Amino acid sequence: GSAVVEHEHAHLSVAVSVAGLAVLGILEIVRSLYANRLAARFGARLGSAAFLAATNGPGAGFGDVQPLRDLATIRTFVASRSLFFLFDLPFGPLFLVLLYFVHPLLFAITLVGVVIMVIIALLNQAVTGRSGREAGDKLAATMNAAQTFARNFETVRALGMVSSIIEFWGDRFAQSLRASDKVARNNAFYSGLSRTVRILLQLAALAVGAYLVLADEMTAGMMFAASIISGRVLQPIDQIVGNWRQIAETGQAWKRVTALQKQVFGERHADVELPPPVGALTLDQVVYFLPNTDPGDLPLIKRLSFSVNAGECIAIIGPSQAGKSTLARLIVGAIQPRSGVVRIDGADIQNWRPDQLGKHLGYLSQEVELFPGTIGQNISRFEADPFDREIIAAAQRAQVHQLLLGLPRGYATVIGPMGVRLSGGERQRIGLARAFFGDPRILVLDEPNANLDAEGEAALERAILNARSGKRTVLLITHRPSLAAKCDRILMLRDGQIELYGPAQDVLHRLAQGQNKPVTQSAAANPAVGTANESRGLLDQSTPSRLQN
Ligand SMILES: Nc1ncnc2c1ncn2[C@@H]1O[C@H](COP(=O)(O)OP(=O)(O)O)[C@@H](O)[C@H]1O
Ligand SMILES: [Mg+2]
CATH class of the missing domain: 3.40.50.300 (P-loop containing nucleotide triphosphate hydrolases)
Incomplete structure (x- = not known):
């Protein structure tokens, strides 16, 4: 009879193990699903703010959208496992205390391990922190330069600058890669060191546990428990060292975004509408x-x-x-x-x-920038639901209505990277209509x-005289x-x-x-x-x- 019972026992424990693993797998799926959701929600929540920060930031005039890249960095981090290692960290002391009650000797070994690994983590940060920031800045500068060249590529080609800028940019890019490689090398060293130390310590804990079992100071079950707990304490530190680059980058991104946000949203405004x-x-x-x-x-x-x-x-x-x-x-x-x-x-x-x-206010800057959209959207300042008659009124006040009617698609003409390229004079006159929108x-x-010809200048003069008499x-x-x-x-x-x-x-x-x-x-x-x-x-x-x- 007992053989049958044991057999059934074995069946049961296999079934329990499989079920346990299945639950673990499902939990893992749920975890990453939720992490992705959380990241998306985070992005949705901060997207507009980051956009605002990007468009108001110090590099905005040069097309730098660092805050949006920072937001992407933060989002990637939230969706990644690194976040969970951080969550594991506070439980370390708890497990350490638990270990003390299993056996003080095991506690002592693990504590020494924690100290060594924290020192490795700090060394890692000291060595890679600054160079990591430098590498990040270098890469951002390289990307910005590429954007500017891309935007003005016709000029680049016309002036025969193509091979020169390839060399110039390639050189910069190589520098940023070298900087990045240096960081990765250092991080790889410390991460390897940290892993080796962790495994050594876990083995030491196991060996000491085996010795204690042989000396009848604890049971075999406790030995395994102690080994698992000691791993729980050491592993998060090890994983944090291994993923330090991502964590540090996220920290910097977070700092930049929040600082800019304060700057952008911290401006004082009356709450009443004047x-x-x-x-x-x-x-x-x-x-x-x-x-x-x-x-x-x-x-x-x-x-x-x-x-x-x-x-x-x-x-x-x-x-x-x-x-x-x-x-x-x-x-x-x-x-x-x-x-x-x-x-x-x-x-x-x-x-x-x-x-x-x-x-x-109606403002026409010296260098008129129109935005990707239709002429109508540009005149109405991208308002969500502008009245056509207001767009036309603005164009009429700016004396540009006739000119726009002459275009094949009129007010619906798409400008920007995907559309028509306007002449300097046309841009200036559409910019004038935009200034006049809403009769400011x-x-x-x-x-x-x-950039105006004689006809354009006469129109401008009429527009100014009208505004003056109004x-x-x-x-x-x-x-x-x-x-x-x-x-x-x-x-x-x-x-x-x-x-x-x-x-x-x-x-x-x-x-x-x-x-x-x-x-x-x-x-x-x-x-x-x-x-x-x-x-x-x-x-x-x-x-x-x-x-x-
Ligand atoms: N953001 C800026 N950064 C550096 N220099 C600037 C900036 N804006 C304007 N300047 C400089 O300030 C000076 C005055 O510019 P500006 O106001 O455009 O003069 P104006 O319109 O009378 O020609 C110029 O020498 C210009 O180079
Ligand atoms: Mg000027």
């Missing part, structure tokens, strides 16, 4: 330093103060590099002054939520005529006297300071005479007023085509 402004504009002691200026350097915009009445049209003139475009970007809140305030209707523009302020109270136009505040950066003359006042900027500011005719007259004397109080107080010689001939009455340059 009414549409009337359009008065004041700059109060505005100082702006270029990014990465040395402590001793002068600011680009030097304590600039002036005001513009609602409905007034101001032409901003001045030589190249005077800071005109920077001034425009400060006024529309694209960049923030180091000190001083830009006010619209008396309210600091920092108190506006950018999306709300933007609706009341304040228009800031940075050299809107730079009591819109217009700031118009231009080199063309004929256009500046259409404005109420002219502000002449030089070296980040006001040189002249007064009624258009007065300023033009003074410039024509070469008597570049201050017209207003604020300019009079300004010590950097140019001499008459400097500006003589800037505006030759016989050929009044350009004010400067």
